Amino acid sequence: KPAKIVANEYGTDIRLFQGRFGINFTVYKDVSTNQFLSLAAPSGSGYTTYYVNAGKIVNNGVEFTVDADVVRNGSFVWKTAFNGSSNKNKIVELIASDPGYVIGGQDEGFDSRIMAGGSFNDLWIYKFARNDAGQIILDPKSAIPTKAQNETKVGNVNPDFLLGWNNDITFKNFFASVLVDAKFGGVAFSKTEAFLDSYGVSERTAAERDKGSIPINAIMGTTAVTSIDPYTYYQNVGDRNRIMEPYVFSRTNVRLAQFVLGYELRSKNEKAVFTNATFSLIGRNLFFFYKK
Numbered sequence: 473k474p475a476k477i478v479a480n481e482y483g484t485d486i487r488l489f490q491g492r493f494g495i496n497f498t499v500y501k502d503v504s505t506n507q508f509l510s511l512a513a514p515s516g517s518g519y520t521t522y523y524v525n526a527g528k529i530v531n532n533g534v535e536f537t538v539d540a541d542v543v544r545n546g547s548f549v550w551k552t553a554f555n556g557s558s559n560k561n562k563i564v565e566l567i568a569s570d571p572g573y574v575i576g577g578q579d580e581g582f583d584s585r586i587m588a589g590g591s592f593n594d595l596w597i598y599k600f601a602r603n604d605a606g607q608i609i610l611d612p613k614s615a616i617p618t619k620a621q622n623e624t625k626v627g628n629v630n631p632d633f634l635l636g637w638n639n640d641i642t643f644k645n646f647f648a649s650v651l652v653d654a655k656f657g658g659v660a661f662s663k664t665e666a667f668l669d670s671y672g673v674s675e676r677t678a679a680e681r682d683k684g685s686i687p688i689n690a691i692m693g694t695t696a697v698t699s700i701d702p703y704t705y706y707q708n709v710g711d712r713n714r715i716m717e718p719y720v721f722s723r724t725n726v727r728l729a730q731f732v733l734g735y736e737l738r739s740k741n742e743k744a745v746f747t748n749a750t751f752s753l754i755g756r757n758l759f760f761f762y763k764k
Contacts, residue, residue, distance in 0.1 A: 473525055478503045492541040497534075504529040509575075511567070527566050529592075533559035547644045556635045561591040581716045582661060583623070593629040595659055597716040603691060610692040615700075616708040617690065619715045626720050632657025636729075645736045647752075652761070653729035662719045669718075670710030677706055725763035731755045 483498030507527035513519040539553035566588045567573040575586040582597045601609045601618040609618050635654040641647065668674035672681075680686050680702040688705070690697040709715045734752030 473506060475504060475508060475525070476506045478505075492544065494537075494539050496537040498536070499534050500532070502531040504531075509567075511573075524567075526568065528564040530562045530564055531559055532562075533557065547642075549640075549642045551640045553638045554636070556633065558633045559630070561630070563588055563590050563592070580663070580712045581666075581714055582663075584629075590625075591628055591630075594625055595627055595629055595661055595720070596623040596625050597661070597720060598714070599624050599626075599717040600715055605691075606689070607696070608688060608690040610690050610697060610700075612693050615692055615697075616704055617688075617700075617715060626717075627659035629660070629723075630658050631655040631723055645738065647732075647734050647736065649730065649732040650728070651730040652726065654726040656724050658723035660721045660723050661716065662721065666710040666714070666716060666719045668710075669706045670714075672703070672706065677702060680706075722764040726761040727763075728758045728761070729756065731758060 479500065479502045481498060481500040483496070486495045488494070505528050506525040507529070508523065509526050510521045510523050513522045535555075535557040537553060537555040539551070541549070541551050543550040563586060565571075566575070566586065571588055573587070576583050582595065584593055585596055586592065598619045601620045603609055610616065611618055633656040635656070637652040637654075639650045641649070665674065665676075669677055672678075683702075685699040686702055686705050688697060688700045690700065709718060732752055732754050734750055737746075737749040737751070739747050739749075
């Protein structure tokens with residue numbers, strides 16, 4: 473049978489001062505059930521997979537926009553808009569008869585699992601193996617960092633909150649637009665950095681080689697270790713299916729997402745080949761105001 477989605481949404485749209493100031497606000501809750509899933513067939517059934525309707529997924533969120541015509545004075549116009557959104561995803565149930573059922577699995581040191589109690593895009597990785605004091609445990613024979621026996625959930629890829637602030641300014645034939653974008657919460661994972669470190673071609677590994685050692689809070693047997701050889705460290709931390717803990721980063725940042733500066737050329741000659749032409753300089757993701 474088809475999947476079922478029950479959506480509830482409540483919102484308001486308010487315009488004031490002859491439409492020059494507006495507020496739009498929406499809250500919603502979506503409940504999805506009867507997801508179409510493929511499962512491994514029981515041994516001896518003669519089939520490899522079978523299909524079921526299962527699962528219950530809930531999304532709660534809020535969205536808002538506040539916009540205004542700050543200046544509207546003849547040839548000079550300044551419009552601004554501020555918007556934000558947040559969505560919380562929860563997998564309430566996947567397979568009722570098997571509460572521990574998991575979709576997805578380990579993939580070269582990390583994975584995204586779909587399981588009851590979690591959310592879509594949860595990130596699981598291997599961390600360093602540590603003792604109760606928080607020291608990294610080194611192998612007693614090879615002195616290399618060891619990884620934890622099981623993966624650990626380190627967060628979700630999706631930000632907790634998104635914000636945007638856009639300003640459009642026009643003066644006669646000139647125009648400009650500035651967009652500031654902000655993300656708060658969420659984690660990112662860089663497999664590229666893991667590979668570059670393992671191959672010894674990243675800026676980080678070059679700097680550590682120049683220093684001759686890497687500071688580390690570790691223990692080998694009963695002996696505390698405070699430094700480790702860069703080659704030994706990165707050869708056993710980066711690359712595939714190793715320790716991905718150093719390559720998880722916060723997605724929290726505030727950036728200049730776009731800047732536009734332009735000029736509109738208007739022709740008064742109705743017989744001209746072009747009646748209007750626009751020239752603009754556009755830059756995207758130019759710099760960070762803040763990043764965690």
